[in-house]
Amino acid sequence: MVQRLERAGLRSEILPTAGHPAVYGEWLQAGADRPTVLVYGHYDVQPPEPLELWHNPPFEPAIQDGRITARGVSDDKAPLLLTVQVFGAYLQTLGRLPVNLKVLFEGEEEVGSAHLPALVREQAARLQADMAISADGGMWSADFPSLTVSGRGLTALEFSVHGPASDLHSGRHGGALHNPLHALAAIIASLHDAQGRVAVEGFYDGIAPLSEEYRAGLRTLPFSDEEYLKFTGAAATYGEAGYSTLERQWNRPTVEVNGMWGGYTGEGSKTVLPAQAHAKLTCRLVPGQEPRRIRRLLEDHLRRATPPGVRLEFAPGEHAARAYQLPEGHPARRATLQVLQDVYGQVPLEVGMGGSIPILETFQEVLGVDTVLFSFAVGDENIHAPNEFFRVNRLYEGQHAWVRLLWALGEGLPPQQGEAHG
Amino acid sequence: MVQRLERAGLRSEILPTAGHPAVYGEWLQAGADRPTVLVYGHYDVQPPEPLELWHNPPFEPAIQDGRITARGVSDDKAPLLLTVQVFGAYLQTLGRLPVNLKVLFEGEEEVGSAHLPALVREQAARLQADMAISADGGMWSADFPSLTVSGRGLTALEFSVHGPASDLHSGRHGGALHNPLHALAAIIASLHDAQGRVAVEGFYDGIAPLSEEYRAGLRTLPFSDEEYLKFTGAAATYGEAGYSTLERQWNRPTVEVNGMWGGYTGEGSKTVLPAQAHAKLTCRLVPGQEPRRIRRLLEDHLRRATPPGVRLEFAPGEHAARAYQLPEGHPARRATLQVLQDVYGQVPLEVGMGGSIPILETFQEVLGVDTVLFSFAVGDENIHAPNEFFRVNRLYEGQHAWVRLLWALGEGLPPQQGEAHG
Incomplete structure (x- = not known):
């Protein structure tokens, strides 16, 4: 990771922890008038077992039908790698990035980021930023661009x-x-x-009980139990009485x-x-x-x-x-929605997330910044399970979107063309 | 097994089944006035896992403090082996056995003797006998000789x-x-x-409900919950309300x-x-x-x-x-009790057995004979568990007892010296 970041043009080093080390990188020459953006991701992966259910060895990636199959490819290697490619592309073409950049890639996300809070506290001065953007997270659906506004x-x-x-x-x-x-x-x-x-x-x-307005919003999302059961292969949905499947996944x-x-x-x-x-x-x-x-x-x-x-x-x-909630006024929220709309030609959805990214809480507590999740993984990619995969086209879409997002954060958005909802 | 039986002086062969083969042996020259005894045992063992809890490799027997430790040594290798030593001792010293002898050692007892019923049916004529004696079974306690009169x-x-x-x-x-x-x-x-x-x-x-007489008999046996908990390391006994520990083990x-x-x-x-x-x-x-x-x-x-x-x-x-019950009038019952009393100098107990020996039912149904359990394993020898062991002294006691039992069955008991109870 350090070598990759150095090749891209960042100054980089290993930050030891009591467990697996983290990797730090920076490029801080955009100028004092530009925001400082902290990019987060993780290089560790879940155990690959049960091995017998994989169609190819989990650590020998195979590409077929537009998908790369390998352990960790969706969570979080491809989404992380494409950010490094974007940093390198900026520095090798324009010779600069639109923002001051700090990168923190950890190696213990899959075991609860046990040693990262101590590291962030220790390195708090160096990690200071105006906002954080995470390459971990994942979009809700391959068919609809989305911004994740909550996580359990x-x-x-x-x-x-x-x-x-x-x-x-x-x-x-x-x-x-x-x-x-x-x-x-x-x-x-x-x-x-x-x-x-x-x-x-x-x-x-x-x-707090869910507001009627929120629940009504959820019902407008393109989701059906029938399709969900087809996707998961389960016989029926099942869960806390009185709640819909999306409420059970995101809000309960x-x-x-x-x-x-x-x-x-x-x-x-x-x-x-x-x-x-x-x-x-x-x-x-x-x-x-x-x-x-x-x-x-x-x-x-x-x-x-x-x-x-x-x-x-x-x-x-x-x-x-703790659970996560993206504040309405987060400095990257509007830019993110706009960039997704530009790249996909669709108004992005605002969705919840059933999973957890523990580090978001630490960034909030120690650095005082909230994190936007800007991953190009999708929720159907078998993460934590056999035959985890990532869509090849999303490598390109993700690079495109990260180029635009960094530009928007540094140079400002073009005049507004539409309003996100969902 | 075939070679061991041949060396002892029996004619022996492998009897194939759809699973693991059985081993048959015979010596039938005692004369028509002598009973024919079918001896049963099994050469297969339970899986040795979890391996990390063994003090020696499960298939490399170790002798220490008067105990042989190895997978299968108590269930059923030592109890089986000592019968073969007794057959050989008779034939090599007297040149004859006191009874006509048939031996059936199977290889699937630990998986429910799945293919043995078919084999016994197929070989029914050849396996015909006046009674069966099993080298599998096990005594209740190392301190008290006992005859097992029931099994679940x-x-x-x-x-x-x-x-x-x-x-x-x-x-x-x-x-x-x-x-x-x-x-x-x-x-x-x-x-x-x-x-x-x-x-x-x-x-x-x-x-059928347990009779008050039977329950009263159980209460006279040398058994206490306190000692049982010490032996098993459990914090408390637990089971069906209204029954004692021995009733729960043997009769419920x-x-x-x-x-x-x-x-x-x-x-x-x-x-x-x-x-x-x-x-x-x-x-x-x-x-x-x-x-x-x-x-x-x-x-x-x-x-x-x-x-x-x-x-x-x-x-x-x-x-x-099915559950097993030794009939009161079994031809070997009195001889067995007498031999145990002679070898141990103690009146043997009549006890139940929580475990199961599926083949006893087949012998009853196909051959019309009931089986006496005459094993010198003891119930505390960690069978089916790590560090299964067998007491070295019981190799000698077992040989002594089998010599006497075969003699009593062929030559008759000496005048009765006492009555078993318990």
């Missing part, structure tokens, strides 16, 4: 249920000791009620089990009463929910839900981010 | 819960589709009620989850809403429960418990055995 927060929790000291024969002992798998199932089942609501006490406290919090395991999971049969069972949970959060408070409520619930005869143990580690 | 039956069922067509990002989609892990947890949790009873409709139908049926898995189970975090979740179940059965009927009841329950938005799928395969 996150808290994560891994725990184990311990029963006997070692695995026992389930014929000999079954029925006489609590099976940690039974206990785990009961605990997980207790997290939701029959209406799909989270049953953790206090979980929904402090969340969740408790989600990401992994659960215990006992014998290989081929054939093994009649074991296992010593342990495990689960990994994440909560998606909305404005009004403080991640640490939610984690504490969840821990309390899990303790109360643990039946006699087994013991609960929480894995160490925090992984938390 | 078995039925097994593996199933999957399918949601979206592939793994999805849990941030983007969480809350809008049913997570197969949530559905699986709810399904598993529905199998038991809050009193630890199996909640499958009709599950307990046809089971169960539904047990042996394995459960789905989503991301590696190190760290992966925010996935998985496409599938899986579970392996076994039921332990008691007299009055027909395995195929119980499996059907369980399937019906699972179907009813499956929430909308996911799809249930049963894995192929049956794995079933």
Whole structure:
């Protein structure tokens, strides 16, 4: 990354952290009258497993039918790489950028950016900027340009249920000791009620109801449950009673089990009463929910839900981010909408995001800047799953849009041609 | 196995099946006035996983503190091997055995003896015997000789819960589709009620209540919950309300989850809403429960418990055995009790067994003989678990006892010296 940034014409260096290092780059010769823009992205990727479901090896990219398939190509390598190509193109053609540029590419986004807040605090003076733009994020649909105006927060929790000291024969002992798998199932089942609501006490406290105006706006978006089910292959939508699919994705919090395991999971049969069972949970959060408070409520619930005869143990580690909301008056909001309209010839939609980008909160708290998400990934590109892909045409559209956005931020927008809505 | 039996002096051959072959051996020159005894055992073992919990490699036996540690040493390699040593000792010293002997060692006991019933039917004429004695089974305690007079039956069922067509990002989609892990947890949790009873409709139908006399007998056995918890390392006993630990282990049926898995189970975090979740179940059965009927009841329950938005799928395969009860008048019952008393100098206990030996049912149905369990394994030897072991002294005690038992069955018991009880 450092070499790529240097080749593009930025001064660059590695910023060590207690985990994977971050990469910093800068070009600050646009002049004091030009804004300073901090560009964010991440070079790390999710684990590629399960490997057997990939059509090509996950780290040997294949191009077919206008798609590049590889782990990380959509989240976040291609969206990040195209920004570097734009910086280089400016510096190699005009010999300058329209703005003062700072770049921060991290290596721990997929594990909750655990060490980045400390780094940003340590480097706060150097990272000072007028606004942040993220190459991570992703558009809602391949058919409609969009600006993401909200994202859900996150808290994560891994725990184990311990029963006997070692695995026992389930014929000999079954029925006489609590099976940690039974206990785990009961605990997980207790997290939701029959209406799909989270049953953790206090979980929904402090969340403002959705306005009728907002909900009406959502209903005008080009989205149908039918198409969504076709895309995901699920048999039916399912979730918190009283909310639409988009509301459930963007505006309502969740408790989600990401992994659960215990006992014998290989081929054939093994009649074991296992010593342990495990689960990994994440909560998606909305404005009004403080991640640490939610984690504490969840821990309390899990303790109360643990039946006699087994013991609960929480894995160490925090992984938390508040929900995100792009302010109406953000300095890049109007420019972003205009550039998308110019590149795509369509009025962009303003949409929510179910996922989380923890670093946005740190930029807000430490640097005092809000972040615009300006990624050319799309929500259907199998991120975090086998056969992650990125559309080749979006490499070009993304470069085009970033060239225009930096220009608009530095040189100003041309006279306004239309108004974004959605 | 064939070579070992031939070296001992038996005529031996491999009997192929559609799965792992069985091994047959015979020595039939004791004379028509002597009984024919069919000896059963199995050479296959459980999978050794999880490997990291073994103190020595599971297939490189280690001897320490009077114990041999290796996968399969207790279930059923040592108990089987010592019978072959006894056959050889008779033939090499006296030149004869006290009984006509047939030996059947199978290779699929740990996967439910799937192909053995067909083999026994096919070879029924050749396997004809007056009684069967099993080298598989195991004694209840290292401190008290015992005869096992009952065993629970078995039925097994593996199933999957399918949601979206592939793994999805849990941030983007969480809350809008049913997570197969949530559905699986709810399904598993529905199998038991809050009193630890199996909640499958009709599950307990046809089971006779335990007699007060039987229950009183159990209470006289040298067993305490406190010692049991010390041995297993569990925090508390737990099971069907209204029954003692031994009743729960020996006389009450169960539904047990042996394995459960789905989503991301590696190190760290992966925010996935998985496409599938899986579970392996076994039921332990008691007299009055027909395995195929119980499996059907369980399937019906699972179907009813499956929430909308996911799809249930049963894995192929049956794995079933009825519960076992040693008849009072079995021709080897009195001899067995006497031999144990002579070898150990203690009146043997009559005990139940929580586990299942599916072949006992086949011997009853096809050959018309009941089986005495005469194994020198003990219930605390970590069978089906890491660090399975066998006590070295029991190799000698077992050989001693088998020599005496075959003698008693062929030559008759000496005048009775005592009466077994317990």
